[in-house]
Amino acid sequence: MDSTTTPLRVLRAGQGRWGAMALGLLSLLIIAGLLAPFSEMFLAMNWQRLHFAPGDVHAIRVSLSYSAIALSICILLGTPLAWWMTRRQSRWTPVLDGLLLVPLLTPPLALGILLATFFGPYAAVGTLLSRWGLVLVNTAPAFVVAQVYAAMPYYILSARAAFGAVPKELEEISRTLGKTPWQSFWLVTLPLARLGLAGAVALAWVRAMGEFGVVLIVAYFPMGIPVQLYQNLQDIGLDAVYPLLWVFFLVAIPLPLWVGLRSRRQNRVL
Amino acid sequence: MLRLRCHLQQPIRLDIELEVDGLTILLGRSGAGKSSFLRAVLGLLPGQVEPWGDLPVEQRPLGYLPQGYALFPHLRVWQNVAFPLPGSRAQRRRKALELLDRVGLLRLADQYPAQLSGGQKQRVALARAMARKPRLLLLDEPTSALDVQTRDEIVSALVEESQSFEVPLLVVSHDVGLCARADRMAILLDGKLQGVGKPAAVFREPPSVQVAQFLGVENFFGGHIESVVGEGDYWIVGPSWRLRARGPRGLVAGNAVELAIRSEHVRLTAEAPDANENALACTFAEYREETLWTRFVTVAPLPLEGRFLGIAKTPSTYRSVILPRENLLLWPA
Numbered sequence: 001m002d003s004t005t006t007p008l009r010v011l012r013a014g015q016g017r018w019g020a021m022a023l024g025l026l027s028l029l030i031i032a033g034l035l036a037p038f039s040e041m042f043l044a045m046n047w048q049r050l051h052f053a054p055g056d057v058h059a060i061r062v063s064l065s066y067s068a069i070a071l072s073i074c075i076l077l078g079t080p081l082a083w084w085m086t087r088r089q090s091r092w093t094p095v096l097d098g099l100l101l102v103p104l105l106t107p108p109l110a111l112g113i114l115l116a117t118f119f120g121p122y123a124a125v126g127t128l129l130s131r132w133g134l135v136l137v138n139t140a141p142a143f144v145v146a147q148v149y150a151a152m153p154y155y156i157l158s159a160r161a162a163f164g165a166v167p168k169e170l171e172e173i174s175r176t177l178g179k180t181p182w183q184s185f186w187l188v189t190l191p192l193a194r195l196g197l198a199g200a201v202a203l204a205w206v207r208a209m210g211e212f213g214v215v216l217i218v219a220y221f222p223m224g225i226p227v228q229l230y231q232n233l234q235d236i237g238l239d240a241v242y243p244l245l246w247v248f249f250l251v252a253i254p255l256p257l258w259v260g261l262r263s264r265r266q267n268r269v270l
Numbered sequence: 271m272l273r274l275r276c277h278l279q280q281p282i283r284l285d286i287e288l289e290v291d292g293l294t295i296l297l298g299r300s301g302a303g304k305s306s307f308l309r310a311v312l313g314l315l316p317g318q319v320e321p322w323g324d325l326p327v328e329q330r331p332l333g334y335l336p337q338g339y340a341l342f343p344h345l346r347v348w349q350n351v352a353f354p355l356p357g358s359r360a361q362r363r364r365k366a367l368e369l370l371d372r373v374g375l376l377r378l379a380d381q382y383p384a385q386l387s388g389g390q391k392q393r394v395a396l397a398r399a400m401a402r403k404p405r406l407l408l409l410d411e412p413t414s415a416l417d418v419q420t421r422d423e424i425v426s427a428l429v430e431e432s433q434s435f436e437v438p439l440l441v442v443s444h445d446v447g448l449c450a451r452a453d454r455m456a457i458l459l460d461g462k463l464q465g466v467g468k469p470a471a472v473f474r475e476p477p478s479v480q481v482a483q484f485l486g487v488e489n490f491f492g493g494h495i496e497s498v499v500g501e502g503d504y505w506i507v508g509p510s511w512r513l514r515a516r517g518p519r520g521l522v523a524g525n526a527v528e529l530a531i532r533s534e535h536v537r538l539t540a541e542a543p544d545a546n547e548n549a550l551a552c553t554f555a556e557y558r559e560e561t562l563w564t565r566f567v568t569v570a571p572l573p574l575e576g577r578f579l580g581i582a583k584t585p586s587t588y589r590s591v592i593l594p595r596e597n598l599l600l601w602p603a
Contacts, residue, residue, distance in 0.1 A: 172314050173340040175327040177354035178402055191344045
């Protein structure tokens with residue numbers, strides 16, 4: 001029996017190894033394919049004449065500071081909403097979920113147009129707000145509003161998933177151990193959801209930093225990095241795009257990267 | 271003695287008044303509303319509850335051990351136990367270590383819950399619940415996650431440890447076996463309590479057919495009172511049998527009654543039926559050894575299930591089956 005079964009088993013194991021190798025190779029190829037266009041950042045860039053175009057530094061400052069504000073707004077408003085939607089399940093919850101998808105589904109340019117017509121100087125809301133001194137077209141607040149509209153739905157959806165992964169029983173146990181709902185949220189829910197929430201923060205950050213379509217319509221000025229890239233391309237040419245793109249990656253990537261590394265470390269503990 | 275009252279409409283109708291003393295077991299089938307009762311007492315479910323019904327969850331002086339123990343996975347064992355404790359980190363750690371020492375788990379203080387066994391988790395949850403010095407400890411199905419071998423051991427340890435904290439225990443379970451350790455018991459049937467009292471008394475004289483069924487009595491059959499012998503002492507007749515049994519007072523001839531007997535109380539004898547009281551001729555439908563027991567089923571005149579400890583003789587040895595008067599249970603139908 002052994003003489004027949006052993007070679008078979010070897011053959012199967014060999015097949016498994018080849019299969020795994022093929023899959024690994026395919027995965028590497030896909031990743032390489034996805035990253036290939038980024039090679040231009042090294043190859044096409046003129047490293048001798050590396051310099052910023054006029055307005056680049058301003059764009060970096062605008063993108064970083066306003067994205068930080070937009071992100072804070074997303075976290076402050078989105079977190080309670082996501083928690084509420086997770087815990088107060090009713091027959092209307094799926095409807096709310098569906099409605100949340102609307103801004104996600106809308107093409108950014110169209111969302112920008114909708115925002116401009118809603119908050120613009122000829123609309124009722126826009127007129128009312130401008131009477132209070134809040135002009136929401138081509139201003140810093142408009143820039144932040146555009147980013148919030150672009151990033152918030154992503155944040156809420158991810159945060160919902162994060163809260164949904166925390167067993168309700170643990171919050172209840174916390175209450176039976178003498179903690180108020182608020183304390184239970186801080187001591188139990190938030191620490192247990194923090195990986196998912198960190199992912200949501202990273203996603204919202206990337207969305208806010210990189211948003212072009214909405215911003216283009218609502219807040220072309222003050223120019224953030226994506227609009228500045230567009231302007232550089234049109235006014236100067238490709239040479240003016242790469243330095244700013246480099247800066248964009250250097251300032252946008254650290255947060256999600258840090259979150260990813262932290263979550264990996266924590267997974268090992270839990 | 272602590273008296274609990276609970277009135278619920280949703281998600282299930284409950285009307286419960288229960289005295290808790292020492293270790294009290296509340297039995298019920300799954301879906302009977304046991305967990306709803308616990309959740310209402312804890313304040314996690316809206317309902318009319320006494321005492322503490324007007325307090326928010328976090329102010330009720332109750333300890334709670336849920337089915338899965340619900341330890342916080344992001345906290346170390348000592349941090350779990352220290353969770354309800356006030357004070358500085360050092361004070362909380364010292365007190366938590368004291369509590370862990372009491373349940374014999376001091377060495378696991380710096381582990382995470384994921385690294386513990388089921389029994390260890392249960393003891394950590396106990397130490398955590400006790401850290402608040404509750405007036406009553408509630409346990410939800412403490413044996414459901416345990417296999418039979420470790421069950422008795424873990425429950426014994428749990429009961430001893432809880433009793434060392436001198437807190438009354440209310441255990442909610444479908445596990446009739448837990449009654450062996452209990453001081454009091456009650457059964458939740460159709461939203462009401464039955465069979466309330468000391469387990470020995472309830473097992474000896476189940477107050478109703480449903481209670482007897484719940485406690486695992488196997489043989490039930492109906493008949494009529496033929497005559498009253500004395501107070502609560504009757505002759506009962508069926509289609510082709512006549513038995514003497516004790517039951518509640520005040521029944522009169524002609525009353526329909528329900529009789530029952532546990533399988534281990536059904537005795538076999540080699541004597542003729544007319545040699546003994548409550549003896550009936552027997553014909554076997556089944557007769558076989560089951561591990562240490564011999565199990566049999568008789569047909570006419572009464573279908574009865576019986577068993578006795580020991581190796582079986584051949585069934586032809588036996589000529590009659592005896593239903594001892596003191597073991598027959600009797601209720602008005």
